[in-house]
Amino acid sequence: MKPMILALSMILLFAGGRAFAAAAQDDIVELRYENRKFIPQTLNVPANKPFQIKIVNASKEAIEFESYKVNREKVVGPGETVTVNIPALKPGSYDFYDDFHRDVPEGKIVAK
């Protein structure tokens, strides 16, 4: 059982930092998916500060919000709303897209 105890201890140890990490993510930006496009297509966010994206899928199809550079992917079913944590970004532009529908215009996160 020692390995199990070790594994659980590690998880609890890291879980201890959760409240701290979550507290730093006060900023929420909203992104809506409707009529096969993201609205807005550009999300302006402050650089060097974690934030959250609240994704509202107002369409009748499932989408997958994905950003390769930010290393995030999340399925959002029709009519669902989900929140994605984004780490502090250096100033720059980071693309995101709907991985289920490659014909949907890509959006970008601009950190400045």
Place this chain on the structure above:
Amino acid sequence: MNIRRSLLLLALFLPAYAPPALAQMDPWEFEVYGYQTVPRGMLEIESLNSVVLNGSRHGEKGTSKGTVPSQSMWRTAIEVTYGLTDRIEAAMYVNLAKPRGDDLQYAGSKFRLRGRLFDQGELPVDVGWYFELAYKRTPKYDDQKLELELRPILQRDVGDFSFIVSPKFEKILVGSEEKEGWEFGYVSGIYYRWMRAFSPGVEFYGAIGMMKHPDSTRDQQHYIFPVVRGEYRGIEYSVGPGFGLTHGSDRTLVKFNLGLEKYIGAIFGPSTNPLF
């Protein structure tokens, strides 16, 4: 010492400083699982392939756990994974082997649950878990019948780099070694997100043997794989040569994994519980 530096040191030196296996590797799975699980409602089909270019001509040496030598062994695992929730996936594997001069043969099955805790970025280090049962009735490839594997998965993204560390704890449940204790091994990787279609990384796989009485350093298995991976036209790949670092390891292997994902519909809604 801050967490970033600790993780970097751990990822870099884990292979070198792992305690002193006839170490049991899983040669059908040269893949590093990170924190992210297959998204809810997605079905992923993967083909995990490897071939031993320079291995052993005797059984139970190198990556061979049975009587069939590893030299020129071609291994393929067909893995089918479904994203049950935002945080839990279920997978089934069928292992196949093609020894030198022989036909492709069944070599065992595995069933796995993998999950993650909380949302990505909520903890200083993203934490996942891995529970696997391997069912084998193919003694020439592995003479143990049922094996349990548990892993925590720890991932930290720093800029464009991802660091993944995953210690492995294995226990034979049914077989001649069922009274033995736990075996220890590791799977880890460092990746640079360069381009979606092409990104480099380095992967580490190893096993030291039983935790209570590890094999000598010479007999342990440790491998390093420089890899490139990415996604092209909807097909994910991870390819690279592997080099054995100890006498007990096969000398040279090549891995080439391919995967395809398709959304087939979700059973559950978005996760509201940090554990499920």
